[in-house]
Amino acid sequence: MPKPFRRLFFASLTASIVVSLLSGCGEKPAATGGGGGKGGRGGGAAPVVVGQAQRKIVPLVIEAIGAVEPIRATAVRSQVTGILQKIAIKEGQDVKEGDLLFEIDxxxxxxxxxxxxxxxxxxxxxxxxxxxxxxxxxxxxxxxxxxxxxxxxxxxxxxxxxxxxxxxxxxxxxxxxxxxxCSIRAPLAGRTGNMSVHEGDLVRVNDAGGLLVTINQLNPIYVTFGVPQQYLATLARYRATGTLKVTVVPPGIDEKPEEGLLTFMDNTVDSSTGTLKLKGSFPNDSQRLWPGQFATVKVTLASPEALTVPSAAIQTSQAGQYVYVISAEKVAELRPVVVERIYEADAVIGKGLKDGETIVVDGQLRVIPGRPVDIKDPAAAGKAGKGGKGGDGKGKKKEKEAETKPAEKRAAD
CATH class of the missing domain: 1.10.287.470 (Helix hairpin bin)
Structure with a gap:
């Protein structure tokens, strides 16, 4: 090919390649924009799960960690020196006051x-x-x-x-x-502990290692706990109106609480910890509370009626806490609220809501104030979430197959 024709051929080939690249680059933004329109936040009503603001009894409680202590406990020792002739009890046995424990010759x-x-x-x-x-x-x-x-x-x-x-x-x-x-008897009713003596041993008076057995009273029983000193005035005010109820949940599989009464408030605040020592008395008929055990304690000061919403409905922003209120036309409204306290799964509302108003409990991320919402059933929403996960898995599988087939075809060619 002559040299002038060769230059003309390469010039035309370069121009066609540039046109193809420019046309290809123009198509990709259009596709991306379309995808963004489908996935945008403004597309359709936001699916939400709702609840209602309602008035209910919400106890005013103070929570703490307490330790179980016996109301009465005794360390049994011999008051005479002699040979231990008989042991009339077993370790871990329940005894009554006056029961024979040991006999000395x-x-x-x-x-x-x-x-x-x-x-x-x-x-x-x-x-x-x-x-x-x-x-x-x-x-x-x-x-x-x-x-x-x-x-x-x-x-x-x-x-x-x-x-x-x-x-x-x-x-x-x-x-x-x-x-x-010589006949050592139980000074109180309770349960015996470990014994370190045997029949035939010589027991002595005032011997440092002469402990025969310990007896702890299990019912009734104390739970001792401390609360911060800022609760002192509140406790004193509510205790003046009557005896306060105390509940304890001992650790374990069965989380049923034990109920008792607040029977002791210390006369001084511990200056080293800044806490006030309290004691609750419990019947402990089922003996679920054991000396030395730690447990969660709740002191119920009062049981007032208050306006509540599920705590999951409360959202927080730089301006404060708020909820989404749904109108009768199913339109969302951002409403600032004042939350007084949280009790279990409920938030007590001091200001901002009325009894019976519908609020968003789940799905707040897709809600836009002033836009409509699609109210879903909680059970159906849970199933849809599971199905969506499965759909994503299938979509990924199809995409993988689509990517694999052209590769296989190219290899065959």
Whole structure:
């Protein structure tokens, strides 16, 4: 091909390529714009799930973490030294007040009691003889048969023997008490703990390791907890109107609360923590509360009626909290509200709503104030969400197949 024709051919080829590229670039924005129009926020009514503002009883509560403590607890120790002859209980056994727990060999204490009784009997005989002599010498002194000094000496002897009789009676009482201590009984009703002694062991009085068993009263029982000091005035005001109700949810599978009453408010605030110590008393008939256990505590101050909405309806912006209110024409309105407090799944509204108004609970992201909404059933909305996920999966599968087929065709060519 001659050189001038060759230049002309390449020039025309370059022009056709440029035209093709420009036409291709012009088509892509149009396709993108169309997709954006379908997926835009302004396309159609926004699907939402709604609820209603309604008045209901919403308890005013204070929550805290508490620890379970026995109202009465005792560490059983021996009050005499001797051989542990019998253990009458088992570990973890429920006992009643006065039940026999342990027996210590009583023979040494029986002998001590007999000896004290013998000394007392001897002192009584001597006292009786001395009193007889006093009566006789009183008559002789009146007749001046004996001197007054002799009479006073015999009288002093009688008084001394009276004191000795009193001392012997005290020793007999002590010996009887020591003998009673050989039978160790439960000082209160409760459940026994771990035992570190065995039959045949020598137990001693005032021994640091001489603990026989501990007994904790399980019903009724305390739950001790602390609340911040700023609640002091509120607690005092509501407690003045009557006894406050306390509920406890012990940890576990069964989350049914135990009900009790607030029975103790400490007379001082702990300066190190800034908390006020409180105690609630619980019957604990089912024994779900156990000493040393931690549990969630709620003190109910009052049970007023208030306007509430589901807490999921509350939205937050830089201007404050708000909800979407749906009119009778199914048009959304942004309404600022004042939320006083949250209780479980409800938000207590102090200002901004009226009883019976319809509000958006789910789907707020697609709502535009002044635009209509499409009210969906909560159950149907949940199913649609699941179906949408499945549809996305199928769409991705088809796209993948479409991409794979041309590749396979090119490989075959």
């Amino acid at each position: 009583p023979r040494p204490f029986v002998n001590a009691l007999k000896s004290a009784e013998a000394d007392l009997q001897k002192a009584k005989v001597q006292l009786e003889t001395a009193r007889t002599q006093v009566a006789r010498y009183r008559t002789l002194t009146a007749d001046q048969m004996v001197s007054k000094e002799q009479f006073e000496k015999i009288s002093d002897t009688a008084r001394s023997l009276e004191s000795e009789v009193l001392a012997d009676e005290s020793r007999v009482s002590t010996a009887k008490l020591q003998l009673e201590y």
